[in-house]
Amino acid sequence: MHPLNRRGFLGLTAGLSIAALTGCGTASGPASTASTPRDGGRLRAAFAGGGAKEVLDPHLANLFVEAARSKALYDKLADLGPDVSAQPRLAEKWEPDATLTHWRITLRQAAFHNGQPVRADDVLASYARILDPGRAFRAKSSLALIDLPNSRAVDDRTVEFALKRPFVEFPNALAAFGAYIVPAGTEDFTKPVGSGPFSFVSFEPGKSVLLKRYAEYWEGAPHLDELEFVIANEESARANALLGGQVEYAHDLTPTTARSHAASDRMAIHRAPNSAVQAFAMKLDRPPFDNSDLREALFLLADRPQLVESVLAGSGQVGNDLFGKGYQHYADDIPQRTRDLDKAKFLIRRAGAEGLTVKLDTSTAAAGMVEAATVFADQVKGSGLTIEVVTGNKDSYWADTLKNGSLSSFRSGAMPIETHIAQRLLTGSGTNVTKWARPEFDALYDKAVSTVDAAERGAVYREMQRSLHTEGGYLMWGFADWIVGAAPRVGGISTAPANTLDWARFDKVWLG
Amino acid sequence: MSLRRYAARRLAIGAVQVLAVVTVVFLLVQALPGDAAVALAGDNPDPRRIEEIRTAMGLDRPPLDRFGGWLWGLVHGDFGVSLISGRPVVEFLHDGLGPTLVLALLALVLLIPLSVLLGVLAALREGGVLDRIVTTVTVGLHSIPEFALAVVLIALFGVQLQWLPPTAVGADLLAEPAVLVLPLVVLVARPLCSISRLVRAGMIDALASDYVRHARRLGIGVNRVRFAHALPTALAPAVQQVARTTDWLLGGVIVVEAVFVIPGLGTTLVDAVAGRDLPVVQGLAVVFAVTTVVVNLVADLVVFRLAPRSVAIA
Numbered sequence: 001m002h003p004l005n006r007r008g009f010l011g012l013t014a015g016l017s018i019a020a021l022t023g024c025g026t027a028s029g030p031a032s033t034a035s036t037p038r039d040g041g042r043l044r045a046a047f048a049g050g051g052a053k054e055v056l057d058p059h060l061a062n063l064f065v066e067a068a069r070s071k072a073l074y075d076k077l078a079d080l081g082p083d084v085s086a087q088p089r090l091a092e093k094w095e096p097d098a099t100l101t102h103w104r105i106t107l108r109q110a111a112f113h114n115g116q117p118v119r120a121d122d123v124l125a126s127y128a129r130i131l132d133p134g135r136a137f138r139a140k141s142s143l144a145l146i147d148l149p150n151s152r153a154v155d156d157r158t159v160e161f162a163l164k165r166p167f168v169e170f171p172n173a174l175a176a177f178g179a180y181i182v183p184a185g186t187e188d189f190t191k192p193v194g195s196g197p198f199s200f201v202s203f204e205p206g207k208s209v210l211l212k213r214y215a216e217y218w219e220g221a222p223h224l225d226e227l228e229f230v231i232a233n234e235e236s237a238r239a240n241a242l243l244g245g246q247v248e249y250a251h252d253l254t255p256t257t258a259r260s261h262a263a264s265d266r267m268a269i270h271r272a273p274n275s276a277v278q279a280f281a282m283k284l285d286r287p288p289f290d291n292s293d294l295r296e297a298l299f300l301l302a303d304r305p306q307l308v309e310s311v312l313a314g315s316g317q318v319g320n321d322l323f324g325k326g327y328q329h330y331a332d333d334i335p336q337r338t339r340d341l342d343k344a345k346f347l348i349r350r351a352g353a354e355g356l357t358v359k360l361d362t363s364t365a366a367a368g369m370v371e372a373a374t375v376f377a378d379q380v381k382g383s384g385l386t387i388e389v390v391t392g393n394k395d396s397y398w399a400d401t402l403k404n405g406s407l408s409s410f411r412s413g414a415m416p417i418e419t420h421i422a423q424r425l426l427t428g429s430g431t432n433v434t435k436w437a438r439p440e441f442d443a444l445y446d447k448a449v450s451t452v453d454a455a456e457r458g459a460v461y462r463e464m465q466r467s468l469h470t471e472g473g474y475l476m477w478g479f480a481d482w483i484v485g486a487a488p489r490v491g492g493i494s495t496a497p498a499n500t501l502d503w504a505r506f507d508k509v510w511l512g
Numbered sequence: 513m514s515l516r517r518y519a520a521r522r523l524a525i526g527a528v529q530v531l532a533v534v535t536v537v538f539l540l541v542q543a544l545p546g547d548a549a550v551a552l553a554g555d556n557p558d559p560r561r562i563e564e565i566r567t568a569m570g571l572d573r574p575p576l577d578r579f580g581g582w583l584w585g586l587v588h589g590d591f592g593v594s595l596i597s598g599r600p601v602v603e604f605l606h607d608g609l610g611p612t613l614v615l616a617l618l619a620l621v622l623l624i625p626l627s628v629l630l631g632v633l634a635a636l637r638e639g640g641v642l643d644r645i646v647t648t649v650t651v652g653l654h655s656i657p658e659f660a661l662a663v664v665l666i667a668l669f670g671v672q673l674q675w676l677p678p679t680a681v682g683a684d685l686l687a688e689p690a691v692l693v694l695p696l697v698v699l700v701a702r703p704l705c706s707i708s709r710l711v712r713a714g715m716i717d718a719l720a721s722d723y724v725r726h727a728r729r730l731g732i733g734v735n736r737v738r739f740a741h742a743l744p745t746a747l748a749p750a751v752q753q754v755a756r757t758t759d760w761l762l763g764g765v766i767v768v769e770a771v772f773v774i775p776g777l778g779t780t781l782v783d784a785v786a787g788r789d790l791p792v793v794q795g796l797a798v799v800f801a802v803t804t805v806v807v808n809l810v811a812d813l814v815v816f817r818l819a820p821r822s823v824a825i826a
Contacts, residue, residue: 044682046681054597055597055598055599060597062552062554134568135564135568136561136564136565136567136568140561140564141558141560141561204607205597205599205603205607206607206608206775206779206780206783207607207682207775208682228682230681230682230773231681231773231775232679232681232773233770233773233779233782233783234770234771234773236663236771237679237681237770237771237772237773238681240666240670240671240678240679241678241679241681241773243670243671243678244670244671244674244677244678244679245674246677246678246679246681246682246683247681247682365555366555393545393546395544395545395546395550395551396545396546396550398555398556398557399550399557399559399562402559410556411555412555412556413555423556423558424556430558430559430560430561431556431557431558433556
């Protein structure tokens with residue numbers, strides 16, 4: 001349930017369009033005048049947004065701009081670090097019992113913007129709100145394993161959560177998208193009160209939100225005096241506003257814009273690698289990809305560097321058919337797959353699939369998908385297999401490809417590898433698009449999430465990834481960079497993947 | 513039929529038209545693939561979550577039931593609430609109407625005198641140097657689409673020369689009028705051509721007409737004939753074009769709003785359709801339909817006053 005909804009993802013999507021780009025450094029452009037942190041000033045940040053969906057209720061957050069604002073106003077118990085592993089935030093520490101079904105969480109000494117301390121009751125009330133059966137908050141499925149009636153506040157700063165099953169990765173749930181802590185009983189978010197680094201000043205829906213420094217923030221006051229989020233849906237408008245000095249931060253630019261302004265003295269480009277994976281999904285429960293030879297043939301037919309160069313305009317890295325490059329528990333010891341036409345031909349012959357035409361379902365639901373499908377269809381030519389690209393309706397794309405067809409375009413934003421597996425690769429997963437359903441794999445997952453020792457657990461995740469790499473249905477060919485533009489005098493912009501704690505995090509940013 | 517009865521009948525027909533428009537809009541949005549729950553759930557959504565959202569939004573109710581409920585509310589002056597944010601639709605309309613009205617009114621204030629002036633000047637010396645210049649410039653401007661003109665103007669005056677703000681992002685339009693300059697130029701450029709051409713043609717016809725020649729023979733001064741006799745008749749066809757332009761401007765010119773980041777009705781509409789936020793889409797449909805009916809009625813009444821013979825009120 002991580003952030004990448006369609007509109008918000010116009011974001012990443014836009015980032016994945018055309019044009020060729022040179023290096024993939026993390027920050028390019030002119031020498032920054034922003035090397036030493038300085039306090040003060042107002043930073044204006046331009047994001048895409050939708051007037052209708054813009055709300056200040058952090059549990060309803062959906063778009064990137066909403067996620068960034070929620071992060072400025074509120075805290076979660078945990079959040080995702082640069083390696084997409086859960087890091088303690090409002091929770092100072094967490095301690096499971098031996099059965100991994102009871103977790104004792106100690107809260108930090110923190111206070112809401114109205115001066116009231118953040119208490120265990122606020123945490124329980126926030127989670128109860130998210131888990132309300134009559135509502136559909138985004139974090140609900142992540143927190144669903146909490147047995148709320150049996151969870152309790154031990155004292156003001158200690159919560160004891162009872163879980164419905166043993167789960168060592170519970171901190172991942174605490175870091176779930178939208179799992180923010182609000183003061184107990186809050187239902188009116190017109191003047192939001194949180195415990196985050198900025199407090200609320202004013203809101204004009206569809207236009208701007210003004211926040212100011214919260215001096216008592218538990219992690220130290222932000223550098224900026226004020227932070228203003230403004231909405232500009234068009235990427236060109238965000239870039240123009242930055243060039244014209246109307247904003248100091250433009251979220252989500254295309255590789256084309258990044259390239260044209262790489263040497264500009266008015267715009268510094270910041271790239272966050274491994275922010276989104278680009279893939280094709282083969283369904284294992286039906287012909288033709290129930291045949292593992294044919295799946296391997298497809299793996300070997302993909303010319304990944306060419307896909308990254310053409311589809312991601314060079315703003316990305318090749319993938320090795322595994323989710324989460326650079327993330328915690330990623331199996332980087334598995335050798336990188338490269339194109340091998342001869343072996344692919346042999347496998348196609350062995351599968352008896354010579355002359356077969358396979359439909360590849362794609363759509364513009366995420367940018368780059370149609371382009372990738374077209375390039376891949378071209379790469380498959382001459383192998384004995386033919387791929388016919390079918391561009392479907394973008395509005396019903398995800399639901400269609402979850403059920404129908406045998407091969408489809410796929411993309412996903414960052415989330416812990418455990419979450420990716422739980423949501424997509426278990427027999428009962430809700431979005432199991434590859435129909436990977438193996439009891440022994442499910443058992444390994446159960447083993448992993450009940451193994452306390454981190455190294456042992458890591459070994460189980462690696463074993464799971466090895467079987468996915470050889471047998472799985474995801475052809476994950478690339479990881480796209482996330483591109484942000486800023487005025488050269490802005491310092492402290494992180495290059496952690498989109499959706500993690502440090503992405504769009506303005507309490508660490510300053511105006512030089 | 514008196515003017516008043518004519519207006520009343522037109523308004524009654526207008527009400528039926530508005531009802532027809534909202535019904536068609538409802539059906540069209542129903543026919544679009546995906547609904548608000550699908551739009552909200554985003555990439556790779558769990559089907560169970562889509563069902564939950566659907567239930568929470570009341571989208572599991574039959575469409576006819578929802579439409580009936582909305583219509584019943586509308587009759588009582590209640591536009592309903594946004595499916596997605598829960599904010600009243602009236603707030604969306606109010607927020608979007610402000611920027612759209614500011615732009616539309618300023619554009620008309622510039623456009624009407626300017627196009628009449630250019631049209632009349634060109635007509636008085638038909639085929640003269642001024643006529644040729646006006647014709648060339650206005651036809652040239654008319655052939656450039658709004659978005660192209662906008663992009664060029666922003667790149668030149670906003671980004672390169674930095675004379676004017678390239679967008680209106682986060683700005684209060686009335687407090688910072690500089691942000692309005694480029695959007696107004698773009699909005700005025702094309703209608704300026706069509707309206708000034710109509711004024712010119714009308715004026716040339718009128719000046720050559722029998723009644724103008726008769727007035728001259730009666731010894732009425734040349735300027736009085738031109739401006740008190742010929743001009744009102746010449747304006748009648750242009751008024752209809754001004755009405756169409758007004759309607760276009762009040763609908764929120766989506767391209768201009770998007771490129772210049774002006775959160776008007778057009779932007780509200782695009783967001784609402786993308787999110788399948790049906791109550792907001794329907795609220796906007798009502799506003800647009802009412803605007804069209806009223807603007808056209810006003811135009812007809814104005815034409816009637818200017819040139820009674822040119823409108824057959826029967």
